[in-house]
Amino acid sequence: MRYGLDITAAGPWGRPDEIAELAVLAEDHGWDGVFCEDYLAFPGGAVTYDVWVTLGLVARATTRLTLGTMVTPVPARHVGVLVLQVASVAAVAGGRLVLGVGSGDPEGDPVVGDGSRVDLLEAGLAAVREACPGVPVWVGGAITKPGPRARALRWDGSCLYRVPPPEWEDLTPDDVAALRADAGAPYVIAVGGRERREDLDGERRYLATIEAAGADWWHEYVPPRLDRDEARRRILAGPMRP
Numbered sequence: 001m002r003y004g005l006d007i008t009a010a011g012p013w014g015r016p017d018e019i020a021e022l023a024v025l026a027e028d029h030g031w032d033g034v035f036c037e038d039y040l041a042f043p044g045g046a047v048t049y050d051v052w053v054t055l056g057l058v059a060r061a062t063t064r065l066t067l068g069t070m071v072t073p074v075p076a077r078h079v080g081v082l083v084l085q086v087a088s089v090a091a092v093a094g095g096r097l098v099l100g101v102g103s104g105d106p107e108g109d110p111v112v113g114d115g116s117r118v119d120l121l122e123a124g125l126a127a128v129r130e131a132c133p134g135v136p137v138w139v140g141g142a143i144t145k146p147g148p149r150a151r152a153l154r155w156d157g158s159c160l161y162r163v164p165p166p167e168w169e170d171l172t173p174d175d176v177a178a179l180r181a182d183a184g185a186p187y188v189i190a191v192g193g194r195e196r197r198e199d200l201d202g203e204r205r206y207l208a209t210i211e212a213a214g215a216d217w218w219h220e221y222v223p224p225r226l227d228r229d230e231a232r233r234r235i236l237a238g239p240m241r242p
Helices: 016-028 051-061 078-093 117-131 146-154 173-183 202-211 228-236
Strands: 004-007 032-038 067-074 097-102 137-142 157-159 188-194 217-221
Touching: 004 016, 004 067, 004 188, 004 228, 016 032, 016 051, 016 157, 032 051, 032 097, 032 137, 051 078, 067 078, 067 137, 078 097, 078 117, 097 117, 117 137, 117 146, 137 146, 146 157, 146 173, 157 173, 173 188, 173 202
Parallel strands: 004 032, 004 217, 032 067, 067 097, 097 137, 137 157, 157 188, 188 217
Antiparallel strands: none
C-alpha cells in the first residue's frame, strides 16, 4: 500500500510555493504522493490559491511523488479550462499526475453550464479522457450510493468515502474487498482523506485490514487550520504504516 498526503492550497501556509516546499519534505520523508483539495474558495473564508498552479510547482520540485487533485468538482469547472490545466500539469509531471473527481457540493460548488451534475460530470470526464488519455481518473463520492460507486468502477480508480466530512466514516475492509472483486485489476483503490486518529494502535490495525482487503493507497489529511510548524511536523514524521 502506498501513502498519500492530502493538503490544501489555502490558509496561511497554503501558497503554491509553500506547498511545493512541503511536497519536497514529503518526498524526502516516506510519502508516496501529494494530493490537493480543489477549491475556488476554501470554506470559512481562508485565502485560497489555484490548485493547478500549485500542482505545477509541486511537479517541478519533486521527482518521485504521485500528485493530483482530491477532488476536482468537475460540474463546477469550465471543461475547456479544466482540460487545459490537466494537460499542462501532466506535461510537467511526466506521468505522475492523477485527476481525482467528484460531482461537487450543491451548496458550495454551483454548476457551470446547462445540465445536471451527473451529466456535466460525465461530459467533463469524456473531454478530459479524449484530450489527456494518459492521466488516470479516480472517482470520489459516497460508496453507499449506487451512482458514485458504479461511476468509479468505469474509470481508473476510486477515492470513495462512506460519510463525508465533518462526520466522516472510513471505508470498511468489506467495502474495499467488494470494490476489488468488482473492479479487478489494474484498478486503484484509494482510501482515507482524514487526519490521523489519536488511537495509533487502532489506526495501524485498520490500515492493516484495508491493505489486506486490497487497498492501494491510504491518504492522510493535514488541514490548513494547523499552524505551519505543526503541519511540517506531521509531514516530517512520515506516514503511519501498519
